Amino acid sequence: MIEAENEWHKFFWIRSLHTNTFRKVIMNSLCSMREGISYKTVRLSYMAWVLPEKPSESITRTVAEEPRFSRKIAIYDLRDVYAGRPLCLKLNETKSVVFQEFEKFLSIEYDIKIQPIYTLPPLPPEIGASQPEKLSLGN
Secondary structure, three states: OEEEOOEEEEEEEOOOOOHHHHHHHHOOOEEEEEEOOEEEEEEOOEEEEEEOOOOOHHHHHHHHOOHHHHOOEEEEEOHHHHOOOOEEEEEEOOOOHHHHHHHHHHHHHHOOEEEEOOOOOOOOHHHHHHOOOOOOOOO
């Protein structure tokens, strides 16, 4: 987890992602972390899922079809990188400065090309205008 600009960003670097697990995690944006000898709970502003395999269509559809998720959740498909080809496919419509830095890091340090393979249609004006800027990932 990384705090930047008063928002919490969390990376999930996971070998295999099941749809039910994904849905349960994104619906609960609270996350506890150790702070000294105690714990504190924070609300995640953004989540990035970094995967060594192609995410299922149901996972990408969950993010792509729901604006409150597409603005807060990024998916990085590194299967080509794991196969020795410097290409990362992404679904990232967030405004996360941390995820932007992550993409720069992959590009600069490892010469990995970041390609937005999953594209989302633009939001209708009434949805973009009516949604508050800081949405919770959960309910």
